[in-house]
Amino acid sequence: MAVTPTIDEAKLEAFMERFVGELGACATAPMVLIGDKLGLYRAMADSEPVTPTQLAERTGTNERYIREWLCQQAASDYVSYDAVDGTFRLPPEQALALAVEESPAFIPGAFQLLSAMIKDEPAITERFRSGDGFGWHEHHHDLFEGTERFFRPGYNAHLIAEWIPALEGVEERLHEGIRVADIGCGHGVSTILLAQAFPNSTFVGSDYHEGSIEAARRAAERAHVSDRVTFEVAGAKEFAGGPFDLICVFDALHDMGDPVGAAQHVRSQLADGGTWLVVEPMAADSVEDNLNAVGRVFYAGSTMLCTPASLSQEVGLALGAQAGQQRLTEVLNDGGFSHVRRAAETPFNLVLEVRP
Numbered sequence: 356m357a358v359t360p361t362i363d364e365a366k367l368e369a370f371m372e373r374f375v376g377e378l379g380a381c382a383t384a385p386m387v388l389i390g391d392k393l394g395l396y397r398a399m400a401d402s403e404p405v406t407p408t409q410l411a412e413r414t415g416t417n418e419r420y421i422r423e424w425l426c427q428q429a430a431s432d433y434v435s436y437d438a439v440d441g442t443f444r445l446p447p448e449q450a451l452a453l454a455v456e457e458s459p460a461f462i463p464g465a466f467q468l469l470s471a472m473i474k475d476e477p478a479i480t481e482r483f484r485s486g487d488g489f490g491w492h493e494h495h496h497d498l499f500e501g502t503e504r505f506f507r508p509g510y511n512a513h514l515i516a517e518w519i520p521a522l523e524g525v526e527e528r529l530h531e532g533i534r535v536a537d538i539g540c541g542h543g544v545s546t547i548l549l550a551q552a553f554p555n556s557t558f559v560g561s562d563y564h565e566g567s568i569e570a571a572r573r574a575a576e577r578a579h580v581s582d583r584v585t586f587e588v589a590g591a592k593e594f595a596g597g598p599f600d601l602i603c604v605f606d607a608l609h610d611m612g613d614p615v616g617a618a619q620h621v622r623s624q625l626a627d628g629g630t631w632l633v634v635e636p637m638a639a640d641s642v643e644d645n646l647n648a649v650g651r652v653f654y655a656g657s658t659m660l661c662t663p664a665s666l667s668q669e670v671g672l673a674l675g676a677q678a679g680q681q682r683l684t685e686v687l688n689d690g691g692f693s694h695v696r697r698a699a700e701t702p703f704n705l706v707l708e709v710r711p
């Protein structure tokens with residue numbers, strides 16, 4: 356006979372109290388998407404107080420909707436409210452996080468990525484039953500643009516200033532002029548940043564997703580780096596054009612079905628004395644050590660995006676976004692690389708220097 360577990364009323368109450376906060380955070384997601392899309396945050400970026408009428412006029416929107424949105428944002432502590440004159444204000448810190456696309460603190464991209472996870476939930480629920488994969492390319496467009504906008508602030512802050520100098524002997528060679536490949540490059544944010552910083556080197560970005568490569572090409576045109584950057588549609592086991600002196604894979608190895616096969620191919624395309632830069636989501640080696648705020652976000656992304664992506668491809672190793680350095684090292688060793696060193700890290704990124 357099944358035993359009914361005893362309910363601790365105090366623990367239940369505490370969990371329900373926490374739930375109000377959880378629900379409020381989730382309900383704020385569409386508010387951020389609206390604020391971002393309609394330019395509401397940007398229209399308040401000067402941190403001056405506004406009435407709902409003024410903000411509606413400034414953004415060509417409807418006052419009644421804006422008033423309700425502003426009240427929700429004030430309840431969320433995203434904007435402040437002055438009850439005396441009925442004005443709302445976006446504080447400078449929130450303005451940096453919500454209105455300034457190039458700031459290292461910019462967060463609306465994360466919400467855009469999240470919206471793709473919610474839109475594609477029915478397909479992933481079905482995959483839980485069937486065990487089939489769901490390719491990166493099958494997701495809503497918000498995933499591709501959201502990933503670009505979510506990752507860019509971190510790359511802006513760390514790639515050129517910290518990660519490249521942390522690789523032994525690489526920065527000098529990039530300044531002199533070498534050949535670089537960026538595999539699984541998505542919209543090419545990392546490729547373009549590298550090309551801007553090291554104009555004497557040449558860069559080939561590749562990704563199996565055609566739509567992402569088209570977006571990357573347009574971005575390279577806008578950034579005026581098309582003279583030294585090309586983008587090609589190619590899988591990680593097919594990209595050509597080597598030998599490359601530096602090969603990079605940013606947050607894509609664990610999304611691949613066959614990361615060992617990809618590593619073997621990287622080995623065949625790497626020049627003698629070359630370096631492979633592998634950036635993966637920050638993770639510890641054991642589940643219990645990943646049960647924290649960052650792990651909570653990454654395990655969700657892994658369930659909805661990374662694991663189904665890998666399962667959709669050949670081999671379907673499904674490393675997951677929280678594999679950790681030890682498991683990644685095994686994969687890299689199996690692919691023919693014996694040198695794996697943690698060169699740098701951030702709360703979100705694990706940066707590995709990899710050599711044969």
Ligand SMILES: C[S@@+](CC[C@H](N)C(=O)[O-])C[C@H]1O[C@@H](n2cnc3c(N)ncnc32)[C@H](O)[C@@H]1O
Pocket residue numbers: 491492502503506538539540541542543544545561562563564567589590591592604605606607610611612664668
């Ligand atoms: C999380 S996104 C990262 C994109 C980009 N590197 C960045 O940091 O912005 C993962 C990328 O890996 C690509 N990808 C997945 N499997 C691949 C494969 N087998 N070969 C090449 N690219 C692949 C996806 O299309 C997607 O663009």
